[in-house]
Amino acid sequence: MIPARFDYELAESVDHAIELLGSGGDAKLLAGGHSLLPLMRLRLARPSLLVDVGRLDDLRYIREDGGRIAIGALTRHHDVANDPLLREANGLLAHTAAGIGDPQVRHVGTIGGSVAHGDPAADMPAVLLALEAELVVRGAGGERTIAAADCFRGFLETTIEPGEVLTEIRVPRLGSGWSYLKMTRRAQDWATVGVAAVQANGSARVALTNMDATPVRARGVEEALASGADPAAAAERAAEGTSPPSDHSASGEFRQHLARVLTKRALEEALGS
Ligand SMILES: Cc1cc2nc3c(=O)[nH]c(=O)nc-3n(C[C@H](O)[C@H](O)[C@H](O)COP(=O)(O)OP(=O)(O)OC[C@H]3O[C@@H](n4cnc5c(N)ncnc54)[C@H](O)[C@@H]3O)c2cc1C
Structure with a gap:
């Protein structure tokens, strides 16, 4: 149309x-x-x-900033995937960007657009939740920082106000303890379900793609791991409290099954077990 x-x-x-x-x-x-x-x-x-902010090249960068990595909101998925600093300091983000859509999508779509669009089926939002990323936005009243946990409010709805521009995404440095796994019906499809797992400071964080109206943290899994459960037992709680959609890709019930299976695998990768 x-x-x-x-x-x-x-x-x-x-x-x-x-x-x-x-x-x-x-x-x-x-x-x-x-x-x-x-x-x-x-x-x-x-x-x-x-x-059209698409030609604001000063919002396209990836650099170290006080122990974190700062990424300009207009940085394209292709550049996130291939940046040497990110590949060394936060391989999770580079890996996730490399799996978004196809080359054409990655050469045009931006990390800021992925966040601001607030699509629960998109890969970056869940990964940014698991990373406890910070989002910098600027509006007529000045600049503010939003925790990724406070950004995703509803389906295609974020707490970025209509008059604000997302300018930067800040993520921590990571070691090798991470994973992002997704199930797609066909190569390059959107995730039927995705699972991001991060091990940092002695604890694990898990977030889910396409399991609710927003990306969500799998708090039950995190609690189980903190209480000493192994990945297989913790993963059994992956779908707790979720209301995944039923659509042409999968029923909600099958998505809950997938969340448990993928969470177990993602934890085994991230925790090295
Ligand atoms: C065929 C196809 C396959 C795809 N596959 C995947 C996939 O597998 N995984 C995945 O995660 N995504 C996928 N995508 C989505 C793709 O990653 C998009 O590029 C991305 O979601 C949005 O980025 P954009 O720069 O194109 O944003 P736009 O479409 O330009 O904008 C999206 C929304 O964000 C707002 N916005 C954009 N930038 C800002 C900003 N700086 N500040 C505030 N608001 C802003 C816009 O106003 C709009 O509401 C796919 C898209 C297509 C077309």
Whole structure:
């Protein structure tokens, strides 16, 4: 379908983008367009103004920052996947980016777009939850930092306000204790279910893709591990409290089964057992 009518402005800076977002109507940022444009073509999104931030190259970077790794929101999945610093310091993020969609998607889609879109089937949000990432956003009132745990509010809904631009994602350095596993029906499909597992500071964190209206932490698994359960026993609690969708890919019940199976495997990889 053809999108509803909209105006278009090219932002020349983050401040310019914020000014355009505040200019009235239902304005939306356009980054890679790989999630927003399909929604517009289905007329599920009908913004009156698209503010194109896709040429703000100063929001494309990956660098060390006070012991964490800072990633500009417009960094494309391809660059996250292939960055030497990330591959050494946070292999989980690079590995996850390398498995998003196909090469065309990875060369256009951005990490910031993946976060701001808030799709529970997307890979990055669950991984950022497991990493306890921080998100830096800027609006007319200045800059604030949102914990990834506080970002995902509902289906395609985040706590990034309509007038704000996500500028940076901050993740910790990681050792070798990590895993992201997903089940797809066909190569390059979206995850039917995904599981991110991270071992850090003597404890394990687990987060799930496509198991609810938002990405979720598998708290039952984390509690079981903290109480001394082995990965197989802990993984049995992976689906606790989740309400996964039933769709053409899988029933909710099968997704819960997959979550348990993938969590066991992800924990074995991350914990080296
Ligand atoms: C064929 C296909 C296959 C795909 N497969 C996968 C997959 O396997 N796994 C996966 O995780 N994803 C997948 N994707 C999604 C892809 O990763 C998208 O690129 C990504 O989800 C959104 O990034 P974008 O830069 O294209 O964002 P856009 O589509 O431009 O924007 C998405 C939303 O985020 C908002 N936004 C964008 N940038 C910002 C910002 N800096 N600050 C605030 N708001 C912002 C926009 O206003 C919009 O609401 C796929 C997409 C396609 C088309």
